[in-house]
Amino acid sequence: MAKEGSSVKLYGMWASPYVLRVKIALKIKGIEYEYIEEDLANKSELLLQYNPVYKKVPVVVHNGLPIAESSIILEYIDETWTDPPYLLPKDPYQRAKDRFLATYLQQISETLGKTLMSEGKATDDLLQEYWKSLDVAEELMKDIFSNGSPSFQDSKPGYLDIVIYSFFWASDVMEEIFGLESLTAERYPTLFSWTKALSEVSEFQDVTPSKPQLLQLLYAMRQK
Incomplete structure (x- = not known):
C-alpha cells in the first residue's frame, strides 16, 4: 500500500x-x-x-x-517502501550480481534492437553477436537455478525476475512480427522456463498487456 x-x-x-x-x-x-x-x-x-x-x-x-x-x-x-516483499536481495554481493545480470540483459536487448533495424551483412553480424550474448546469459542463469527450474509458489519475484520478464514475455510476438526466434526452449531452457514461470505469477498477469493488442500495434507500426 x-x-x-x-x-x-x-x-x-x-x-x-x-x-x-x-x-x-x-x-x-x-x-x-x-x-x-x-x-x-x-x-x-x-x-x-x-x-x-x-x-x-x-x-x-x-x-x-x-x-x-x-x-x-x-x-x-x-x-x-521498506516492508517485504523485497525486490533486491539484502546481501550486498547478491544485490550486485542481480544488477550486473540486469545490465547485461539490457545490452543484449539493445543488440537485438539494432539487429531488427539493420540490413544485409550488418544484420547477420549483429544476430551472431546477439546469439552469443544470449548463450552467455543462459549459462549465467543456470548457475542461479542449479537445483532445478525456477518456481515462485513460495516466494515473490524480485528485481532480476522483473527485468527478465520485461525482455522475454513477448518473444513469440516478436517472432511473428519479425520472423526471428529470440528465445527457444531448446537452446535457452533456463531463460525460457524462467519466463514461463513468471508468466504464471498473478502480479505479472494482472499488468501484462494483451498479446493480440500488442500484435496489432506492431503491425500498424510496421505498415507506417
Whole structure:
C-alpha cells in the first residue's frame, strides 16, 4: 500500500516493456498509484517537464518528485517502501550480481534492437553477436537455478525476475512480427522456463498487456 499521505503517479505507455517493469514492481509491493497513459507521438508537457533529459516513459512522480529510468525507479521503490516483499536481495554481493545480470540483459536487448533495424551483412553480424550474448546469459542463469527450474509458489519475484520478464514475455510476438526466434526452449531452457514461470505469477498477469493488442500495434507500426 502507499504510505499514508503519499501520492504516486506513473506516466507510461501501455506497450512499453520498461513501463511494465514499474507496474509489476508497484503491484508486488502493494503500492497504490495513479496511472497516466502517454501518447508518445504527442508527449504531454508534464512528461517533458518531469523527464527533460530523455523525454521518455516511465516516470514515477512520488509526492511531486519525479524519478526516471525503469531500473532506477525499481530501486527507488524498494528503498522507499521498506516492508517485504523485497525486490533486491539484502546481501550486498547478491544485490550486485542481480544488477550486473540486469545490465547485461539490457545490452543484449539493445543488440537485438539494432539487429531488427539493420540490413544485409550488418544484420547477420549483429544476430551472431546477439546469439552469443544470449548463450552467455543462459549459462549465467543456470548457475542461479542449479537445483532445478525456477518456481515462485513460495516466494515473490524480485528485481532480476522483473527485468527478465520485461525482455522475454513477448518473444513469440516478436517472432511473428519479425520472423526471428529470440528465445527457444531448446537452446535457452533456463531463460525460457524462467519466463514461463513468471508468466504464471498473478502480479505479472494482472499488468501484462494483451498479446493480440500488442500484435496489432506492431503491425500498424510496421505498415507506417
